[in-house]
Amino acid sequence: MKIFYDENIPYAKEFFSDFGELVPFAGRELTAEQVKEADVLLVRSITQVNEQLLHLNTTLKFVGTATIGFDHIDQAYLQQRGIVFTNAPGCNAISVAEYVLSALMVLVERLNVNLITKTVGIVGAGNTGTRLSEKLEALGINYLLCDPILKKAGDSRKFCSLDEIRKCDIISLHVPITKNNKHSTFHMFDQLVLAELSNKQILINACRGEVIDNQALLQLKKNNKGPHLVLDVWENEPNILTELIPYCQLTTAHIAGYSLEGKSRGTEMLYQALSKLLNKPVEMQLGKILPKAEITCKNQLSDNILDIVKQRIFDVYDVRRDDEIFREQLNIKSFDYLRKNYPVRREFSALELSAQQCWSETLKNLGFNVKS
Ligand SMILES: NC(=O)C1=CN([C@@H]2O[C@H](COP(=O)(O)OP(=O)(O)OC[C@H]3O[C@@H](n4cnc5c(N)ncnc54)[C@H](O)[C@@H]3O)[C@@H](O)[C@H]2O)C=CC1
Numbered sequence: 242m243k244i245f246y247d248e249n250i251p252y253a254k255e256f257f258s259d260f261g262e263l264v265p266f267a268g269r270e271l272t273a274e275q276v277k278e279a280d281v282l283l284v285r286s287i288t289q290v291n292e293q294l295l296h297l298n299t300t301l302k303f304v305g306t307a308t309i310g311f312d313h314i315d316q317a318y319l320q321q322r323g324i325v326f327t328n329a330p331g332c333n334a335i336s337v338a339e340y341v342l343s344a345l346m347v348l349v350e351r352l353n354v355n356l357i358t359k360t361v362g363i364v365g366a367g368n369t370g371t372r373l374s375e376k377l378e379a380l381g382i383n384y385l386l387c388d389p390i391l392k393k394a395g396d397s398r399k400f401c402s403l404d405e406i407r408k409c410d411i412i413s414l415h416v417p418i419t420k421n422n423k424h425s426t427f428h429m430f431d432q433l434v435l436a437e438l439s440n441k442q443i444l445i446n447a448c449r450g451e452v453i454d455n456q457a458l459l460q461l462k463k464n465n466k467g468p469h470l471v472l473d474v475w476e477n478e479p480n481i482l483t484e485l486i487p488y489c490q491l492t493t494a495h496i497a498g499y500s501l502e503g504k505s506r507g508t509e510m511l512y513q514a515l516s517k518l519l520n521k522p523v524e525m526q527l528g529k530i531l532p533k534a535e536i537t538c539k540n541q542l543s544d545n546i547l548d549i550v551k552q553r554i555f556d557v558y559d560v561r562r563d564d565e566i567f568r569e570q571l572n573i574k575s576f577d578y579l580r581k582n583y584p585v586r587r588e589f590s591a592l593e594l595s596a597q598q599c600w601s602e603t604l605k606n607l608g609f610n611v612k613s
Pocket residue numbers: 309310311330331333334337364365366367368369370387388389390391415416417418424425426447448449473474495496497498499
């Protein structure tokens with residue numbers, strides 16, 4: 242069996258060697274000729290999987306993307322060919338939620354904001370939106386959820402409209418990119434919507450770049466208007482609108498979901514799905530492969546709970562590191578290079594803390610590994 246896998250899939254060898262011959266490929270460069278003998282194709286979000294790629298292949302049985310997003314997959318075509326498809330729902334939801342939290346902690350400092358008095362509007366209450374809401378709840382920060390699809394499906398949580406979200410102090414986007422349906426998200430934040438936002442609000446996009454009209458955003462910012470921006474994702478990646486970068490408070494190369502755990506969970510989920518398809522026992526576990534984290538905790542300088550939480554968050558992940566790399570290196574290295582060579586980042590759960598302090602419960606609820 243020939244298993245073609247994107248070279249950026251972590252632990253592919255560990256998980257898939259027993260299934261057959263492994264053939265790595267560069268995500269944006271895979272051709273129909275190369276993949277024509279594949280039995281299994283494992284991709285990440287940058288490989289377009291469609292008829293154009295697969296028309297020479299007659300052997301493919303399984304396509305897996307080690308990501309939650311599947312806008313790069315022509316599912317109807319795969320179905321028509323009888324090829325089993327799976328994505329990796331939730332694999333990186335914690336990672337994105339921790340990215341957002343780290344960004345909020347930076348902006349609290351920089352803009353002198355009292356988070357406890359603010360409301361965060363979460364658009365999309367799926368895996369990531371939910372993880373984020375849980376972390377905000379742990380901190381006692383008010384939030385609103387907008388997800389008309391889950392509301393209609395009978396989700397018992399309280400939902401609000403997008404109009405209400407637009408009035409929130411902080412808006413964080415966690416929707417898939419969709420076009421031509423009732424709940425399309427393409428340019429959900431277009432010129433008209435963006436123009437309504439004030440320069441006191443914060444807009445965070447860590448889902449898909451096309452949810453915000455980037456040109457309209459740039460024009461607004463050039464006119465000294467519009468919200469504070471945290472942008473992880475961009476229209477037309479990897480050829481992004483670099484003019485927007487100086488107008489962002491924080492800006493990164495689509496790495497919100499790139500914790501080691503987040504990326505590797507995607508691999509593990511594909512391994513589980515392929516094992517099921519081939520009736521093989523699930524013998525490998527990510528927990529046994531992941532290295533022990535090396536995280537240094539800085540001394541906490543305050544007894545204020547939010548300051549303590551902020552320090553522990555930055556100990557594990559300070560988004561300013563990625564923002565600096567992006568601003569300094571994007572002229573020299575490509576967008577894809579920065580993603581491919583992303584430094585190791587761990588999730589809060591990788592930091593073991595003792596439960597002696599009164600704020601331990603808060604840290605535990607945020608996802609830190611608190612031992613009693
Ligand atoms: N920056 C990054 O590294 C990452 C980006 N993503 C992106 O974030 C998106 C969300 O991720 P997950 O929460 O894991 O996906 P998910 O599929 O679990 O949740 C998405 C939610 O959005 C809702 N939704 C769809 N259209 C909507 C609309 N018009 N208004 C409000 N809600 C709507 C859906 O009902 C669903 O509950 C992914 O589709 C992906 O494109 C995901 C992971 C990492």
